Amino acid sequence: MFKPKLSIITIVYNNVRDIERTVKSIIGQTYNNIEYVVIDGASNDGTLDILNKYRQSINVFVSEPDKGIYDAMNKGLALATGDYVLFMNSGDEIYALNTVANIFASSPDADIYYGETEMINDAGESLGQRRHQAPKNFTWRDFKYGMSVSHQAIYIKRSLTEPYDKRYSLSADIDWILKAAKKAKKIVNVNHYVAKYLVGGMSKKKHRQSLKERFRIMREYYGLIPTIFNHGIIAFNLGWYWLKNRRTND
Template sequence: MNHNTPKISIVTVVYNGAQTIEATINSIINQTYKNIEYIIVDGDSNDGTQDIIKSYESEISKWISEPDKGIYDAMNKGIDLSTGDYIWFMNSGDEIADLTVLEEIISANPGSDIYYGDTVMIDSDGTEIGNRRLAPPEHLTWKSFKKGMLVSHQSFIAKINIIESYNLSYRFSADFEWCLLAIKRAKHITNTHRTLSKFLDGGITKQNIIPGLKERFRIMSKYYGLIPTCYNHIFIGIKFFYFYTKNKRF
C-alpha cells in the first residue's frame, strides 16, 4: 500500500433510490482525491435507479444489481467486491461533506487504520438540518461506544484488513457492532476534526428506531456487560430527551 495515495473503496448501497442516488454519486466521483474504487450495490431497483447508475457508468468501477436479504447483506456484497486499502460506506442519499475531504485527511495523516469525524444531517432537499445528535469523541476507542454510537457509520473510514462482514442476525444495528470490532482491532485511529459526511435524515435506522435500539442494547450488553449497559442508558436517555426537547428531532 502506498501510504500517500492508498486506494479507497467507496461503496454505495441503494434500493429504489432514484430521488437520492445522483447526489451521492456526484459527491464521490468529483472528489479531488483520485485513487478511488467506486462500487454500487443495487438491490434490483425498479424506479429508474439503474438508469441513473448507467448514465455514470464510466465513473463507476463496479456495480451490480440483484435482490438481497437487506441492507447489511448488500453491504457485505460491497465488501466482497472491494479491492482497496480502505473501505467507506456512503449509501444512497448520503454525501461526502465536500470535494476535498479524502485528499485532505489522507495527506494529513497517512497510514491510519481508521479515520473518523463528524456528520451533518440533511433533509430530502439537501438542506442542512444540523449536526448529528451524538458528537464524536476526541479520542475514539472501542469503549467509546458505551455511550452510544458516537461516530456515524458514514463518517468512519477503515482499513480493509481490520473489518469483517456485517452480522446478519442484526437487521438495523449491525453497523454498530461492525464499527466497534474495527476499532478494537485498530492500532492507529485518527480524529480528522472535520465533518466527513452528510447523512440523509429519516433513513432505515430512524424508520425502525425501536427495534434498532433494542438490537443496539443487545450488542452493548454483549461487549460491555448488562449492568454497565443499563447504567449508561440512564445518561443516554437523559441526553436524548434534552436533545429532542431542544431541537425537536433525534
C-alpha cells in the first residue's frame, strides 16, 4: 500500500477565533502517517493557549516573531521531513477526516495531487465552490487565467519544492506552485473536494498589491504580451461571473 509521509504545515499569528477548526481538521485525519508542523508568529491573543491544548498532536512547534507570512512558511518548509507537503494555514480546513487517506489511495507516487476547494465564511458556513474551478488535467500553464488550484488543495512532493520567493509579499504561493508544477511528471486530480478555504485574507485586504504581484509572476512564466491578453480574458470572465451571480440572486 502506498503510504507516504505527509508534512502538513500551519502558519498562524493572532487568530484565536479560527485556529482550533484548522487543527482539528488535521489531527483528526484517519491517515496516520502525518507530520504536523505549526509555525506561530509569537501570538499574544490566546492562540497559544489553543495550540497548547493540542501540543501532543503537533510534531514540530515554533513560536517566534517572523518577517511575514512567507518567511514563516519557509521556516515550516525547512523543518518538514515528509515525502509530501501541504500548507493548511489558520482558518482553512482539510475537507473531511478521510480526505488525506483518499488522496493517497487515488494513485501511487504522483508528483502532485490536487482537488477542489469549498469556500467558507467566518462562521465556517459553506459559500460553495471557488470561482476558479480546478482544471480536469492540471499543468503549470493552467494558471495563466488565474489560480485555478488553491494553495490548500495541492499536495506536492517535497523534493520538487523550493523556498517561497520573498520578493512577493502576497502572491508568492502562485510562484511556488508554478515552480513545482513545471518539474512535475505525474499530476493527479482526485476529483473531489479536499479543502475548505476561509474567504478574505491579506491578499483580499491589499487587493491592488496582490494583483500587481500576480501580473509580475505571470509575465515571468508566460511572457508580457500573452499575460496582457490573458488578463483581458480574466477581466471578462470576472465581470461575467458577477453579472451571472447577480442575476441568480435577484
